[in-house]
Amino acid sequence: MYQTLLQNITVVPGIGLALGKRLAGAGIHCVGDLLFLLPKAYIDDRVSVPIRDLREGITARTSGKVLKVEAVGMGKRRQVTIILGDDSGARVQLCFFHSSYLLRDARLSSGRGISVRGKPEWRQSSCRMMHPEWVPLEAFNGGWKPVYASVAGFAGMRVASMIQRILPLFPCTAMSSFDAVLKQYPSLARSLRLVHAPNAENPDIHPMRQAMERLRLEELLTYLHLMRGMRQKAQVAAPKWLETDSIETFLASLPYPLTKAQASVWKEIQRDLSSGLRMHRLLQGDVGSGKTWIAALSMLMAARHGFQAALMAPTSVLARQHAETLNELFSPLGGKVELLTGGLRTKERGRILGGMADGSMNMLVGTHALISEGVRYHRLGLAVVDEQHRFGVRQRWALTERGDAVHLLAMTATPIPRSLALALYGDMDLSLMRGMPPGRRPVETRVITGRGKLADGMSRMLDEGGYIYWIVPRIDEDESGASVGQRVEALQQRFPEAGVRGLHGCMKLKEKDAVLGAFAKGDCRLLVSTTVVEVGVNVSRARLIVIEQAEHYGLAQLHQLRGRVGRSDMQSYCVLLPSKDASEAQRARLGHVAAHHDGLELAELDLRLRGAGDAIGTSQSGEAGFRLLNVARDAGLIHDWHGHLPPVEPTDAMVRFWRPVAEGVD
């Protein structure tokens, strides 16, 4: 089963090199990548309505004979229209833009029957459908149909047809090791069929739900086993680090004392480091709670005991920032941190690799370049992984494999409720750091709908010397105008003095760095960005963040974004703009972000709000790099199985499939 899943996508009939390449661009490499894209919904497509019974605005299926196919209009407005009629004399007009090829399609010649599905628009007595789906009448078979999200620019329909071509590759007898312990569920192979081809099955929602859950369990059990394995492997003797004089000197050199929360976490870490066993600790601390100082203390501990320390961050921007901060912190003690990212010049890279290999350097900060082949460590003793949820389980541990009994300190600003954290991060011990350093004011947060006042507020902020983040939901243009490019243009006109720039994940590293550099220096004071700024960017003059279509984000994520401001002792603001069609419930949910300033509290709320009543099949990966599991929705499932993990081990192929190593960063 899994061997087939892991095969290159191009083994699928009809998917050639070109198509394969385009899919790969969207992260779809192997057969399973496509097969485990589950439908986002099902539609009941069993009945065909006579044309005259089509109701305004209600998507429906109808059928008739082609009476006429013609092209009307010129240039951009050129469209193909098809007149469809039935025996009673009723007619419907089907309109297609950019579809001249339809004029030459033999299946649409006069008198041929077709079945169409679309949204009817009535004008007096004439009915029209824009871009309906269509098939020749003889090819139509009704039933429950899965609906897929679009992928790599392919419409959901196209995704559906690709998946239908994959299904036959899996005989009904295909097996998973977990089938044996999940007897109350349909088998893995059968579940895939139930989910993707419900047609052939009983169109009852219950077996489909069971099948969805079965598929999620495949991922969950594999993951939990992996965690348990990691935990066992991590139990290794390590040298005791006991000397703390230099730590005292360092603490005295800091501008402020440790907060209570920092002090107590540092105690836990010191206990680990002096215990004689390898440390594997996850530090959960809210945005701005001061995790960097904890990392600095730990790295110093390593250095003073003759070991090397390496800190890995998910983006080069963040890595550079860490290097700067740490060098500043260590300068009174004469410590030096080096920076290794993917974009370095050969000479600089050579200098750093040399220094790490011969031990003349002892502290290194970088991206996942730290775990690339060519990097040799003389005597690595501590691995710090910042924003660890951005890395996969294996990447998290990969750095520790570059030495003997390397201590691991993972850090995250996405706090999740403890019971869940125990399951999800079962390979580590947990520390929680709550509260902020003193002197920080909570970010004043508002949900607003009118944009008039907002522009005034932005002008005032810019006049006062404050910088602004403007977060948009996407890179590509669309009719809502909420893409990076469109928004940059609009804001440039409104605020010509602000040096508006745009930032998104698909930009080249150099471009990203240039834009962030300009923002840090003040050449750009209004930054339009997708959520790539979510991770740790630190510009203390930024004091206003505006988040468009805010209802699309989880509460914890909004809180993370909000953490980009409020980084100085001046008052900062966060404005949440729901889209026009946001529901009352969604607006109310945003109200929680305005009312609460504790990340953990918001995470718990999020879990309760989103965990309840989520419709079948809305698979949303993301957290912890899951394909199917959604930490919020599946919290109960995760918790239950963590407590009763059946002893059946997943095969290597299963682990390879569910936890691919290349979990994308930078």
Ligand code: ADP
């Ligand atoms: P995060 O936990 O989000 O990584 P940082 O480590 O970036 O937070 O810290 C946020 C800010 O708080 C930094 O500017 C840092 O200098 C400051 N800070 C950290 N610890 C203290 C402290 N004990 N007292 C005062 N300021 C502190």
Ligand code: MG
């Ligand atoms: Mg941080």
